Amino acid sequence: MARAGLSVERLVAAAAEMAxxxxxxxxxxxxxxxxxxxxxxSLYSHVRNLQDLRTRLALHAGGExxxxxxxxxxxxxxxxxxxxxxxxYREYALEHPGRYAATQIRVDQAxxxxxxxxxxxxxxxxxxxxxxxxxEPDLTDAVRLLRSTFHGYCVxxxxxxxxxxxxxxxxWDKAVDALxxxxxxxxxxxGDD
Amino acid sequence: MARAGLSVERLVAAAAEMAxxxxxxxxxxxxxxxxxxxxxxSLYSHVRNLQDLRTRLALHAGGExxxxxxxxxxxxxxxxxxxxxxxxYREYALEHPGRYAATQIRVDQAxxxxxxxxxxxxxxxxxxxxxxxxxEPDLTDAVRLLRSTFHGYCVxxxxxxxxxxxxxxxxWDKAVDALxxxxxxxxxxxGDD
DNA sequence: CACGTCTTCCTAGATGCACTAGGATTCCTC
DNA sequence: GAGGAATCCTAGTGCATCTAGGAAGACGTG
Numbered sequence: 001m002a003r004a005g006l007s008v009e010r011l012v013a014a015a016a017e018m019a020x021x022x023x024x025x026x027x028x029x030x031x032x033x034x035x036x037x038x039x040x041x042s043l044y045s046h047v048r049n050l051q052d053l054r055t056r057l058a059l060h061a062g063g064e065x066x067x068x069x070x071x072x073x074x075x076x077x078x079x080x081x082x083x084x085x086x087x088x089y090r091e092y093a094l095e096h097p098g099r100y101a102a103t104q105i106r107v108d109q110a111x112x113x114x115x116x117x118x119x120x121x122x123x124x125x126x127x128x129x130x131x132x133x134x135x136e137p138d139l140t141d142a143v144r145l146l147r148s149t150f151h152g153y154c155v156x157x158x159x160x161x162x163x164x165x166x167x168x169x170x171x172w173d174k175a176v177d178a179l180x181x182x183x184x185x186x187x188x189x190x191g192d193d
Numbered sequence: 194m195a196r197a198g199l200s201v202e203r204l205v206a207a208a209a210e211m212a213x214x215x216x217x218x219x220x221x222x223x224x225x226x227x228x229x230x231x232x233x234x235s236l237y238s239h240v241r242n243l244q245d246l247r248t249r250l251a252l253h254a255g256g257e258x259x260x261x262x263x264x265x266x267x268x269x270x271x272x273x274x275x276x277x278x279x280x281x282y283r284e285y286a287l288e289h290p291g292r293y294a295a296t297q298i299r300v301d302q303a304x305x306x307x308x309x310x311x312x313x314x315x316x317x318x319x320x321x322x323x324x325x326x327x328x329e330p331d332l333t334d335a336v337r338l339l340r341s342t343f344h345g346y347c348v349x350x351x352x353x354x355x356x357x358x359x360x361x362x363x364x365w366d367k368a369v370d371a372l373x374x375x376x377x378x379x380x381x382x383x384g385d386d
Numbered sequence: 387c388a389c390g391t392c393t394t395c396c397t398a399g400a401t402g403c404a405c406t407a408g409g410a411t412t413c414c415t416c
Numbered sequence: 417g418a419g420g421a422a423t424c425c426t427a428g429t430g431c432a433t434c435t436a437g438g439a440a441g442a443c444g445t446g
Contacts, residue, residue, distance in 0.1 A: 042424045140359040141367040152345025159299050166333040174334040177380050182371045235395045
């Protein structure tokens with residue numbers, strides 16, 4: 001019997017494509033097997049179960065995302081870096097809605113800690129913010145604000161949540177501008193209370 | 194045979210409780226039927242299918258959320274209104290994670306347009322922002338920024354996405370502060386370009 | 387009260403998914 | 417070419433959504 005040549009890597013890659021096409025929630029073991037012309041059961045030699053597949057997909061997509069961001073931010077600082085970061089983030093979320101959705105799932109913290117991608121994300125984000133001269137706890141607050149805004153915007157935009165007759169890209173640029181101003185005039189924590 | 198006294202309203206209410214307990218994704222027709230001591234098939238006299246149930250739950254939760262926000266904002270303006278809005282929003286999302294998750298699903302735009310809740314949300318939001326003296330298209334940009342930040346923060350927080358050792362409530366207050374400042378110093382659109 | 391009707395809830399069954407056990411075939415290595 | 421490991425299979429379980437069609441309670445009308 002001719003073999004299909006499955007492997008964890010090929011499965012994850014196909015799952016990523018499938019997620020972008022039919023949505024992350026519709027990535028199933030059966031559908032993936034069908035795509036390879038193979039029985040469901042065959043996949044379980046390469047992947048423990050559906051959750052395992054999804055987790056691998058999440059880590060894979062997270063790595064892709066941070067690679068793009070890192071490339072965009074490299075060599076820039078201040079507002080330029082922020083704009084590049086934001087642009088790369090939104091572009092990935094819109095180009096790859098399924099993969100981006102995958103990055104949102106709750107993943108075992110032990111796995112996250114093991115993955116270099118997540119650490120790199122933190123490094124890049126905090127590094128970018130250092131240019132604004134923030135210190136803890138303002139730094140963490142600012143990171144949380146950025147993540148929330150970027151994530152929230154991309155989720156709402158790709159879910160079609162912005163119905164008003166106003167260019168979505170323009171609103172995004174405005175939001176990034178606003179964030180830059182906020183970071184420059186951050187309401188700093190006083191050290192003595 | 195004794196009747197269970199099912200109705201769409203009771204089903205949706207039970208589904209809402211169930212969503213908060215076991216997560217929105219785990220609300221199933223079978224589990225809901227089990228909760229009423231009734232067969233799965235019996236629910237299909239009241240609800241068309243699972244998607245119908247979820248849509249009803251989403252609209253129900255959306256109504257609850259905007260009611261809370263309206264009550265919190267009533268009689269306030271400016272920063273007070275913004276803080277009240279933000280507080281009511283986050284409180285609901287944390288108290289009712291399942292219902293809040295329900296409000297995120299993609300719902301047929303025709304149904305949304307029919308629902309008074311969504312229109313009320315827009316009214317309240319735009320009304321609150323008018324105090325900052327913004328005009329279109331800045332108004333829409335600001336609404337999108339607010340929604341994104343609130344939504345993103347609540348999603349990330351309730352998904353356990355904020356791992357750093359910093360009080361999550363404090364970061365939220367800081368974010369709301371930052372948004373207030375942003376709204377006061379909004380980078381306005383010049384009319385002539 | 388008897389009758390017909392509508393609603394509610396049922397049984398039975400089709401279909402699709404995740405997942406396991408265990409067997410067969412192919413590939414790699416020595 | 418023989419042994420062992422990896423790959424893919426058949427067969428089957430359990431749980432989910434959803435449909436078709438039937439029985440029995442609730443309800444209004446004469």
